[in-house]
Amino acid sequence: MRISLGLLFLAMNLAAFSQQNGTENLVQYVKPIIGTQRMGHTYPGATAPFGMVQLSPDTDTIPYETNGKYNGDVYKYCAGYQYDDKTIVGFSHTHFSGTGHSDLGDFLIIPTVGDIKLNPGTADNPTSGYRSTFSHNNETAEAGYYKVKLDRYNIDAELTATARVGFHQYTFPKSDNAHIILDLMAGIYNYDDKDVWTFMRVENDTLVTGYRQTNGWGRTRTVYFAMSFSKPIAEYGNENFDKKQAYHGFWGKFDQSKNFPEIAGKRFRAYFNFKTSEGEKIKIKFALSPVSTTNALMNMRAEIPGWDFERVKNDVQNAWQNELQKITIQSQSKEEKENFYTSMYHAFINPITYMDVDGSYKGIDQNVHKADGFTNYTVFSLWDTYRALHPFFNLIQPKRNADMVQSMLAHYDQSAEHMLPVWSHYANENWCMSGYHSVSVLADAIVKGNTTFDAGRALKACITTSSFRRFDGLGYYIDKGYVPCDKTGTSVSTTLEYAYDDWCIAQAAKKLGDTKVYNEYMKRSENYKNVFDPSIGYMRPRYSDGKFREKFDVLSTNDQGFIEGNAWNFSFFVPHDPASLIAMMGGKKKFAQHLDSLFTMELPDKYFAETEDITRDGIIGNYVHGNEPSHHIAYLYNWTDQPWKTQERVRMILKKQYRSAPDGLGGNDDCGQMSAWYIFTTLGFYPVAPGSDQYWLGSPAIDGAVLHLENGKTFTIEVNNQRHRNVYVKKVLLNGQPLNRLYITHSEIMNGGKISFYMSDKHGK
Amino acid sequence: MRISLGLLFLAMNLAAFSQQNGTENLVQYVKPIIGTQRMGHTYPGATAPFGMVQLSPDTDTIPYETNGKYNGDVYKYCAGYQYDDKTIVGFSHTHFSGTGHSDLGDFLIIPTVGDIKLNPGTADNPTSGYRSTFSHNNETAEAGYYKVKLDRYNIDAELTATARVGFHQYTFPKSDNAHIILDLMAGIYNYDDKDVWTFMRVENDTLVTGYRQTNGWGRTRTVYFAMSFSKPIAEYGNENFDKKQAYHGFWGKFDQSKNFPEIAGKRFRAYFNFKTSEGEKIKIKFALSPVSTTNALMNMRAEIPGWDFERVKNDVQNAWQNELQKITIQSQSKEEKENFYTSMYHAFINPITYMDVDGSYKGIDQNVHKADGFTNYTVFSLWDTYRALHPFFNLIQPKRNADMVQSMLAHYDQSAEHMLPVWSHYANENWCMSGYHSVSVLADAIVKGNTTFDAGRALKACITTSSFRRFDGLGYYIDKGYVPCDKTGTSVSTTLEYAYDDWCIAQAAKKLGDTKVYNEYMKRSENYKNVFDPSIGYMRPRYSDGKFREKFDVLSTNDQGFIEGNAWNFSFFVPHDPASLIAMMGGKKKFAQHLDSLFTMELPDKYFAETEDITRDGIIGNYVHGNEPSHHIAYLYNWTDQPWKTQERVRMILKKQYRSAPDGLGGNDDCGQMSAWYIFTTLGFYPVAPGSDQYWLGSPAIDGAVLHLENGKTFTIEVNNQRHRNVYVKKVLLNGQPLNRLYITHSEIMNGGKISFYMSDKHGK
Structure with missing residues (x-):
C-alpha cells in the first residue's frame, strides 16, 4: 500500500478503530x-x-x-x-x-x-x-x-x-x-x-x-x-x-x-x-x-x-x-505506563517516512525515484537499531519493517559502492560506526518470514555488501580472518561485528536453501575466535603478523581497538554463539562469575571520563547500558546454570536506567534502540541474536500485556504474582503447557496464544 | 512536435532532404x-x-x-x-x-x-x-x-x-x-x-x-x-x-x-x-x-x-x-559566402535547446517541468536579439521562434515576479540590460501571425510584465511618463526602450482586437517625447521634478543616463515612430544632416576608451555598430528624402564590420544579433521596428538569394547589375510589379514570390 491520501484520512479511520476497540487513552502516558x-x-x-x-x-x-x-x-x-x-x-x-x-x-x-x-x-x-x-x-x-x-x-x-x-x-x-x-x-x-x-x-x-x-x-x-x-x-x-x-x-x-x-x-x-x-x-x-x-x-x-x-x-x-495500542499492558504504576508508552513512542519515530504522498523520493544517487509498492524510509541508525528495534518492528510493525528492508534495498541499488546502508539519512550515507548491520535486519526479516520483498535479491545484496574489500578493513578480514590493529583503530570490535553479521547472512542463506553461502558465511562467523587471547581471556587487538598487541587496557575505551566500549564489555560480543564463547572463556561457572564482575565491580574514576554518550548513571559497575554493545549481555546468564541472574539483572537495569522524568534516559535513545530494549525486557523476553527466531526469557516487569498483531491475532503475556521484589520466574507456561526452555520463538508469538509467567521473590535453579 | 528521437535520426532525414535538393555544400563556408x-x-x-x-x-x-x-x-x-x-x-x-x-x-x-x-x-x-x-x-x-x-x-x-x-x-x-x-x-x-x-x-x-x-x-x-x-x-x-x-x-x-x-x-x-x-x-x-x-x-x-x-x-x-540551406545565395565571392553562412551559423546557435529528449527541463522556479507540445529553449539575450534575430527567426525559423515564445511564456508562468524573461539562461533570470523586450518578440510573432501559442495569454503576459512597478524605475515611468535620472543610472535609455516596448504591446493588442489596451499602450509609447530636450535636440536625463540635468555630455557613454550608447546614438531610438522623431528633431532635411554627422564626425579620442564591448574598428564616426542601440539607425534615412544614403551606409557598414577572419567581428556577436543584422542587410531589407510587419529596404550586397520558407514556399531575391560600387537601388519590382514604397511586408515574403533589385552606381531620388 502506498500512503497516498495523507495521514488525515488514515488517522480518522484509526480513531474509529480505536473507539470500536474500547481501548484506554494511551496517548496520555506518552x-x-x-x-x-x-x-x-x-x-x-x-x-x-x-x-x-x-x-x-x-x-x-x-x-x-x-x-x-x-x-x-x-x-x-x-x-x-x-x-x-x-x-x-x-x-x-x-x-x-x-x-x-x-x-x-x-x-x-x-x-x-x-x-x-x-x-x-x-x-x-x-x-x-x-x-x-x-x-x-x-x-x-x-x-x-x-x-x-x-x-x-x-x-x-x-x-x-x-x-x-x-x-x-x-x-x-x-x-x-x-x-x-x-x-x-x-x-x-x-x-x-x-x-x-x-x-x-x-x-x-x-x-x-x-x-x-x-x-x-x-x-x-x-x-x-x-x-x-x-x-x-x-x-x-x-x-x-x-x-x-x-x-x-x-x-x-x-x-x-x-x-x-x-x-x-x-x-x-x-x-x-x-x-x-x-x-x-x-x-x-x-x-x-x-x-x-x-x-x-x-x-x-x-x-x-x-x-x-x-x-x-x-x-x-x-x-x-x-x-x-498495538501493545496494551496491565500495570498499577502510572510511571511504568509512562515509561512503557513513551518507549513505544520513541520506538515509532525513526526511521522516518522519506517520500512524498505520490511516492517520489530522492535516492542516494541524487535522482528522483518512485517507491513502487512500499513506503520509502530513511534515518537508519543501524549499528544501534539492528539489535532490538528492527526485531521489535518484525514483531509489532512487520509491514513497516518489510518496507524498511525495501528502502534499504533501493539504497543498495542506487549506491555507487553497491552496499546496503551503514548509517544513512536523507539520500546520504554517513558511514557512521562499524559493521554492515543492514544484513542483520534483512536476515532477521527473512528468517522470520516477514518478506514482502524479494528475499533472493536481499541475500544477494548482503553478500555483495560483505564483499566490498575496500570497506573499513574488510579485505584484511576476508584474507586473515580478522581486522589487524595496525590497519584500523577499531579492529577488534569491527572483527566481532563482521563475524556476527556473517552469521546473519548464513542464517538467511540457510532459510533460502543456499548451502554454499551458508557454509561460507558460517565459517566467517567464527572469526571472533581470531581476536580472542586465551592467555588473558579477553578479545584483544592483533597485528597483521598475528601477534597480539602488548599495550592493552581491558577497561579503557580509548584507542584499545573497540568502538563505544571496552574489551571487558566487547568480549561478550558473540551474540550468535554464546555457548562457544562460554567454552572459550572457561566454562559456564567461570563465565557466570565473569558476568557478575561486570555488573558489580567498581570502575576506577578515570574510566568514567572516557565513556562516550552516557551519564554516570548509565553505568552499572562496568556494564554500560547507554552504549549498545552491552544490550544482550544481561541475557547471557541464560546460557550458564544461573538464568535467574538474567532475571535479576534486567529488572535492576530497567529500574536504574529508565525513569519518567526529563533525565529519565541514562544514554542516547539512539533512534529507539534503548526504548526497544526497554519494551522487550519489560514484556519478559529479548532477541539476543537477531537473525535467529528466538527470544530469550528475562523477567516481565508488568502485570501483563496483550500484543495485537498485524495478522489479526493476539499474544497475551500473563504475569502471575507480580511484585517489585518478585523478579524471579518460577515457571512458564506457553498456551497452558510448561515451557521447558529459556526462549520462545517468533512463530509461537505470531501464531497467537498466551505465555504465563509465575513470579517469585526466590530464584529457582 | 517534441524532439524525442534525438538529433541523430532528424539529421539523417535532413541529409536525405539535402541530397534530394541538390544544394551545394554550404557547411564549407562556415x-x-x-x-x-x-x-x-x-x-x-x-x-x-x-x-x-x-x-x-x-x-x-x-x-x-x-x-x-x-x-x-x-x-x-x-x-x-x-x-x-x-x-x-x-x-x-x-x-x-x-x-x-x-x-x-x-x-x-x-x-x-x-x-x-x-x-x-x-x-x-x-x-x-x-x-x-x-x-x-x-x-x-x-x-x-x-x-x-x-x-x-x-x-x-x-x-x-x-x-x-x-x-x-x-x-x-x-x-x-x-x-x-x-x-x-x-x-x-x-x-x-x-x-x-x-x-x-x-x-x-x-x-x-x-x-x-x-x-x-x-x-x-x-x-x-x-x-x-x-x-x-x-x-x-x-x-x-x-x-x-x-x-x-x-x-x-x-x-x-x-x-x-x-x-x-x-x-x-x-x-x-x-x-x-x-x-x-x-x-x-x-x-x-x-x-x-x-x-x-x-x-x-x-x-x-x-x-x-x-x-x-x-x-x-x-x-x-x-x-x-534555408537561404541559398548567389555570390562570386568566397569571403562573402563565408561571411554569410558563418552569420547563419552564428544566428542558429542561441537560444539553445534546454530540455531532455523526453521534454523535461528545469524551470526558473527550480522545479522540473515537461515541455508540452514545444521545444523549450534558454539563453535569451533579449536586449540584443529582439532587434533582428527574433524577426529573422520569425521569417526563416518560425516554428522555433514560436517555441521560443512558448519557452518565454513558461518562464513567465514560473517566475516569482510574474515577468517575462529579461536576460535568462539555464533556469535563471540574470536581469541583464534594460527594458522588457520579451514583449517585442511576442508582439512581432503575434503581428506576423506566427502564433502556435495562445496569443491572448501572451498579450496578458506582456501587460503583466509591463506593470511590475518595482522593476527598474517602471513605477516612476508609469506615473511620470519617464524614468527620472535621480532614480536610476540609465534613466533615458530605459525610458526610450520602455516606450518602444509599449508600442509593441499596443500592436499586439491591435492585432488581437483589444482597443482599450491598444489605446493605453499607444499613449505610453509616446513617452520618448518626455526625455527629449528640444533646446538641444537630444534625449536628455530628467529629474523627478521635471528639470533636465545640467551636466550632460552628448558624446559620452559614462553616466549620462544611457546604457551602451551615448545621447547622440540613443536619441535616434524611436524605431516605432521615426516620422514623429524627425519632426521633433527639426524635419527631414535637418535630420538627414544629423544622421550624416553621426557617420562622418571625428569622435575625440577620449570617447573611444569608454565605449563598451567593441574594438576601435567597431566605430564609424560616432556610429557604434558593435553596440545594438544603433542597429536601426542607418535605415532611418528612408524616412527622409535621402533613402539612397541608407543604401550607401549599410553597404559601407557591411564592408567595414564583417570580414572572414578571426578578428572579423568588430564587436560582440551577442548571441547572433550582429549576424542577423548582417543577414538581413545583405539580403536588402531590415526590420526597423519589430512588432511591425515591415522590412525597410537597404541595398542587397549579393548577386541574389532564395529563401526556402518553412511553409514550403520560396521567396527569391533577384539582384540585377550588382557590382561593388553599385550600392544604389534604382528600381525595385515585387513579383514583377514596381514597388512604390521603401518597405516590403512579412506576408509578401511568406506568400512566396520574387523581389527584383536593379542596382546602380548613381543614386536616384
Missing part, C-alpha cells in the same frame, strides 16, 4: 519530555508516527566550531533541545531522535513582536537577538502536540504535525509590529560551510516555497518546503549573511532585501510582517519534500487541506493511539 | 573561427544547431578577481577562447556565443600523458599544470567539428556534438601513463565562490555521472552530466580543493581520493588513467541534462547509441547543412 535532559537526546516537539516532519523547539544553536576549534557543546544539541536551557531559539522542522551524532534542524521559525531582529542572540543575552525566554511551567509536550509560552513576546506557540506537514499556531498580543522569522541558516551540527545553498520564493501573499541544501553529517542533503500562512503577509524581507555574490543584474534594478519575491544564496534569514489584534492566531502550515517545492505543496494540500488546528492535533493523536 | 579574436566573443568548437552542448576549447581560465580585485581580463574570455593565446586549457561543454557578459564553461576535459597534474597551469608556464601548447596550423574549426593537436602531449583532439551530447575523440601516443582530466572547478566567469556544489559518481569502469551547481551570472544553476568512456578506466581519483568538510564517516573507512566511486564537495578535479598503444583512440561521450544524471544518460543513449565518431560528425554537419 511523555516526550523524557530524555530531553542531558544524554537522552530526544526532543519534546510534535511528530506523527514515523513522520517526515519533527517540529520541535531548539533551545540553542551551537556552532560546530568557534574560531576553528571544535565546540564540545555541539554534542549536547543533537536533538536541538536541552531541558536545562532557559531560552527557545525557535521551532525547526527536522530532528533526529536520540542520536549521538547530529544534523538537521531545518527551517527554524519563531514568532516575535517589536523590532525585527535577524540573529538568534545568545542564551545569556537573548534580547540581543530573536530568541525568547520560556518556562517549563508554561510548556506542554504530548505525542503529536507541543505548546509553550514565549515569555518575551507574550506569544503562545502551539505545534502539531502530520507525516509531512508541520502545523504552527501562534496566539499574538495586539501589535502593529508582529513578525514571523524564518531562519534559513539555523541548523543542528552547524558550521561555517554547512549552508551550501538556500532558495526562497514568495509565491503570493500567503505562500512561500524554497529549499535548503546543506553539507553537514549528510554530505549532499536538500530539503524542499512549502509554507502557507493563514493571514496575508503585509510585507517581507531578508538579510543576506553571505560574504558576497557574483554580479547579477539585480543590482540597481531591485532592492532584494525587501519585498523581492525570489532570494537565493548561501546564508540568509527572512521575516514576514503582520499586524495583529489581541489574541489573534496566525497559523502556518509548513510542508516538506525530499524532491521539490511542487511536491511539498502537493503534500501540504493532501495532508492538511484546511486550517483546523484542533482537528489536525486530534488526528495525529489518534494516529499515535493506534500505534500505541 | 568559419567558426570568425569572431574569436578580440571582441567577437564567439567560440570555435563543436555544436549542433541550437544545441544544448557547445563543446569548445578554452584558452584560459581567468578568475573573476585576483586578491579581491576585479580582473578586467575576465571579459575577454566570455566564450573561453581568444585567438591570440598559445595554450589550450581544455575542452568544456557549455559556452555562450558572442555575449558581453559570461558564465558557463562547465566540465572541462583534457587528455594528457605523463605525470598527473590537477591544476590548469598558466599561459606563461603551461607545464606547471595540465594545459597544452597548440598552433593554429594544427587546428580545424568547422560547423559541428573541431580538431586540434595538443603539442605538449602529441595528442590529436577531435570534437563533435549532437544537441545534448559532446563527443570527444583523442588519439594518444603509446603511454603507460595516459589520463583524461575532468576539471570540475574550471569555468568561465569563475570566482572563489562560484562553485556551490559538485557531485560525481563512478558508476562502473566506463560510466561516470554527476552534476555541478554554480553561483555565477546565473545565480542558481545546475547542470547534470553522464560521461561514457570507450575504454575501461584502469584507475581513477580526485583532489579536493575545498578548504574543509564536515565530519562524515568516510574518514578512516575509505581513502576518498583514489578509486572511491562517490565524491561530492565544493571544488575538486578528477582524473582517469589508461594505458594506450601508439595511435590508440579514446573516445568520450559527454551528455548534459538540466534535470538529472538519469536524464543525461537517457539523452546520451538516445542521441549517440554507438561509438562511430565519423558518423556523428557527418550527421551534425548534415543538420547544419539543412539549417544553412
Whole structure:
C-alpha cells in the first residue's frame, strides 16, 4: 500500500478503530519530555508516527566550531533541545531522535513582536537577538502536540504535525509590529560551510516555497518546503549573511532585501510582517519534500487541506493511539505506563517516512525515484537499531519493517559502492560506526518470514555488501580472518561485528536453501575466535603478523581497538554463539562469575571520563547500558546454570536506567534502540541474536500485556504474582503447557496464544 | 512536435532532404573561427544547431578577481577562447556565443600523458599544470567539428556534438601513463565562490555521472552530466580543493581520493588513467541534462547509441547543412559566402535547446517541468536579439521562434515576479540590460501571425510584465511618463526602450482586437517625447521634478543616463515612430544632416576608451555598430528624402564590420544579433521596428538569394547589375510589379514570390 491520501484520512479511520476497540487513552502516558535532559537526546516537539516532519523547539544553536576549534557543546544539541536551557531559539522542522551524532534542524521559525531582529542572540543575552525566554511551567509536550509560552513576546506557540506537514499556531498580543522569522541558516551540527545553498520564493501573499541544501553529517542533503500562512503577509524581507555574490543584474534594478519575491544564496534569514489584534492566531502550515517545492505543496494540500488546528492535533493523536495500542499492558504504576508508552513512542519515530504522498523520493544517487509498492524510509541508525528495534518492528510493525528492508534495498541499488546502508539519512550515507548491520535486519526479516520483498535479491545484496574489500578493513578480514590493529583503530570490535553479521547472512542463506553461502558465511562467523587471547581471556587487538598487541587496557575505551566500549564489555560480543564463547572463556561457572564482575565491580574514576554518550548513571559497575554493545549481555546468564541472574539483572537495569522524568534516559535513545530494549525486557523476553527466531526469557516487569498483531491475532503475556521484589520466574507456561526452555520463538508469538509467567521473590535453579 | 528521437535520426532525414535538393555544400563556408579574436566573443568548437552542448576549447581560465580585485581580463574570455593565446586549457561543454557578459564553461576535459597534474597551469608556464601548447596550423574549426593537436602531449583532439551530447575523440601516443582530466572547478566567469556544489559518481569502469551547481551570472544553476568512456578506466581519483568538510564517516573507512566511486564537495578535479598503444583512440561521450544524471544518460543513449565518431560528425554537419540551406545565395565571392553562412551559423546557435529528449527541463522556479507540445529553449539575450534575430527567426525559423515564445511564456508562468524573461539562461533570470523586450518578440510573432501559442495569454503576459512597478524605475515611468535620472543610472535609455516596448504591446493588442489596451499602450509609447530636450535636440536625463540635468555630455557613454550608447546614438531610438522623431528633431532635411554627422564626425579620442564591448574598428564616426542601440539607425534615412544614403551606409557598414577572419567581428556577436543584422542587410531589407510587419529596404550586397520558407514556399531575391560600387537601388519590382514604397511586408515574403533589385552606381531620388 502506498500512503497516498495523507495521514488525515488514515488517522480518522484509526480513531474509529480505536473507539470500536474500547481501548484506554494511551496517548496520555506518552511523555516526550523524557530524555530531553542531558544524554537522552530526544526532543519534546510534535511528530506523527514515523513522520517526515519533527517540529520541535531548539533551545540553542551551537556552532560546530568557534574560531576553528571544535565546540564540545555541539554534542549536547543533537536533538536541538536541552531541558536545562532557559531560552527557545525557535521551532525547526527536522530532528533526529536520540542520536549521538547530529544534523538537521531545518527551517527554524519563531514568532516575535517589536523590532525585527535577524540573529538568534545568545542564551545569556537573548534580547540581543530573536530568541525568547520560556518556562517549563508554561510548556506542554504530548505525542503529536507541543505548546509553550514565549515569555518575551507574550506569544503562545502551539505545534502539531502530520507525516509531512508541520502545523504552527501562534496566539499574538495586539501589535502593529508582529513578525514571523524564518531562519534559513539555523541548523543542528552547524558550521561555517554547512549552508551550501538556500532558495526562497514568495509565491503570493500567503505562500512561500524554497529549499535548503546543506553539507553537514549528510554530505549532499536538500530539503524542499512549502509554507502557507493563514493571514496575508503585509510585507517581507531578508538579510543576506553571505560574504558576497557574483554580479547579477539585480543590482540597481531591485532592492532584494525587501519585498523581492525570489532570494537565493548561501546564508540568509527572512521575516514576514503582520499586524495583529489581541489574541489573534496566525497559523502556518509548513510542508516538506525530499524532491521539490511542487511536491511539498502537493503534500501540504493532501495532508492538511484546511486550517483546523484542533482537528489536525486530534488526528495525529489518534494516529499515535493506534500505534500505541498495538501493545496494551496491565500495570498499577502510572510511571511504568509512562515509561512503557513513551518507549513505544520513541520506538515509532525513526526511521522516518522519506517520500512524498505520490511516492517520489530522492535516492542516494541524487535522482528522483518512485517507491513502487512500499513506503520509502530513511534515518537508519543501524549499528544501534539492528539489535532490538528492527526485531521489535518484525514483531509489532512487520509491514513497516518489510518496507524498511525495501528502502534499504533501493539504497543498495542506487549506491555507487553497491552496499546496503551503514548509517544513512536523507539520500546520504554517513558511514557512521562499524559493521554492515543492514544484513542483520534483512536476515532477521527473512528468517522470520516477514518478506514482502524479494528475499533472493536481499541475500544477494548482503553478500555483495560483505564483499566490498575496500570497506573499513574488510579485505584484511576476508584474507586473515580478522581486522589487524595496525590497519584500523577499531579492529577488534569491527572483527566481532563482521563475524556476527556473517552469521546473519548464513542464517538467511540457510532459510533460502543456499548451502554454499551458508557454509561460507558460517565459517566467517567464527572469526571472533581470531581476536580472542586465551592467555588473558579477553578479545584483544592483533597485528597483521598475528601477534597480539602488548599495550592493552581491558577497561579503557580509548584507542584499545573497540568502538563505544571496552574489551571487558566487547568480549561478550558473540551474540550468535554464546555457548562457544562460554567454552572459550572457561566454562559456564567461570563465565557466570565473569558476568557478575561486570555488573558489580567498581570502575576506577578515570574510566568514567572516557565513556562516550552516557551519564554516570548509565553505568552499572562496568556494564554500560547507554552504549549498545552491552544490550544482550544481561541475557547471557541464560546460557550458564544461573538464568535467574538474567532475571535479576534486567529488572535492576530497567529500574536504574529508565525513569519518567526529563533525565529519565541514562544514554542516547539512539533512534529507539534503548526504548526497544526497554519494551522487550519489560514484556519478559529479548532477541539476543537477531537473525535467529528466538527470544530469550528475562523477567516481565508488568502485570501483563496483550500484543495485537498485524495478522489479526493476539499474544497475551500473563504475569502471575507480580511484585517489585518478585523478579524471579518460577515457571512458564506457553498456551497452558510448561515451557521447558529459556526462549520462545517468533512463530509461537505470531501464531497467537498466551505465555504465563509465575513470579517469585526466590530464584529457582 | 517534441524532439524525442534525438538529433541523430532528424539529421539523417535532413541529409536525405539535402541530397534530394541538390544544394551545394554550404557547411564549407562556415568559419567558426570568425569572431574569436578580440571582441567577437564567439567560440570555435563543436555544436549542433541550437544545441544544448557547445563543446569548445578554452584558452584560459581567468578568475573573476585576483586578491579581491576585479580582473578586467575576465571579459575577454566570455566564450573561453581568444585567438591570440598559445595554450589550450581544455575542452568544456557549455559556452555562450558572442555575449558581453559570461558564465558557463562547465566540465572541462583534457587528455594528457605523463605525470598527473590537477591544476590548469598558466599561459606563461603551461607545464606547471595540465594545459597544452597548440598552433593554429594544427587546428580545424568547422560547423559541428573541431580538431586540434595538443603539442605538449602529441595528442590529436577531435570534437563533435549532437544537441545534448559532446563527443570527444583523442588519439594518444603509446603511454603507460595516459589520463583524461575532468576539471570540475574550471569555468568561465569563475570566482572563489562560484562553485556551490559538485557531485560525481563512478558508476562502473566506463560510466561516470554527476552534476555541478554554480553561483555565477546565473545565480542558481545546475547542470547534470553522464560521461561514457570507450575504454575501461584502469584507475581513477580526485583532489579536493575545498578548504574543509564536515565530519562524515568516510574518514578512516575509505581513502576518498583514489578509486572511491562517490565524491561530492565544493571544488575538486578528477582524473582517469589508461594505458594506450601508439595511435590508440579514446573516445568520450559527454551528455548534459538540466534535470538529472538519469536524464543525461537517457539523452546520451538516445542521441549517440554507438561509438562511430565519423558518423556523428557527418550527421551534425548534415543538420547544419539543412539549417544553412534555408537561404541559398548567389555570390562570386568566397569571403562573402563565408561571411554569410558563418552569420547563419552564428544566428542558429542561441537560444539553445534546454530540455531532455523526453521534454523535461528545469524551470526558473527550480522545479522540473515537461515541455508540452514545444521545444523549450534558454539563453535569451533579449536586449540584443529582439532587434533582428527574433524577426529573422520569425521569417526563416518560425516554428522555433514560436517555441521560443512558448519557452518565454513558461518562464513567465514560473517566475516569482510574474515577468517575462529579461536576460535568462539555464533556469535563471540574470536581469541583464534594460527594458522588457520579451514583449517585442511576442508582439512581432503575434503581428506576423506566427502564433502556435495562445496569443491572448501572451498579450496578458506582456501587460503583466509591463506593470511590475518595482522593476527598474517602471513605477516612476508609469506615473511620470519617464524614468527620472535621480532614480536610476540609465534613466533615458530605459525610458526610450520602455516606450518602444509599449508600442509593441499596443500592436499586439491591435492585432488581437483589444482597443482599450491598444489605446493605453499607444499613449505610453509616446513617452520618448518626455526625455527629449528640444533646446538641444537630444534625449536628455530628467529629474523627478521635471528639470533636465545640467551636466550632460552628448558624446559620452559614462553616466549620462544611457546604457551602451551615448545621447547622440540613443536619441535616434524611436524605431516605432521615426516620422514623429524627425519632426521633433527639426524635419527631414535637418535630420538627414544629423544622421550624416553621426557617420562622418571625428569622435575625440577620449570617447573611444569608454565605449563598451567593441574594438576601435567597431566605430564609424560616432556610429557604434558593435553596440545594438544603433542597429536601426542607418535605415532611418528612408524616412527622409535621402533613402539612397541608407543604401550607401549599410553597404559601407557591411564592408567595414564583417570580414572572414578571426578578428572579423568588430564587436560582440551577442548571441547572433550582429549576424542577423548582417543577414538581413545583405539580403536588402531590415526590420526597423519589430512588432511591425515591415522590412525597410537597404541595398542587397549579393548577386541574389532564395529563401526556402518553412511553409514550403520560396521567396527569391533577384539582384540585377550588382557590382561593388553599385550600392544604389534604382528600381525595385515585387513579383514583377514596381514597388512604390521603401518597405516590403512579412506576408509578401511568406506568400512566396520574387523581389527584383536593379542596382546602380548613381543614386536616384
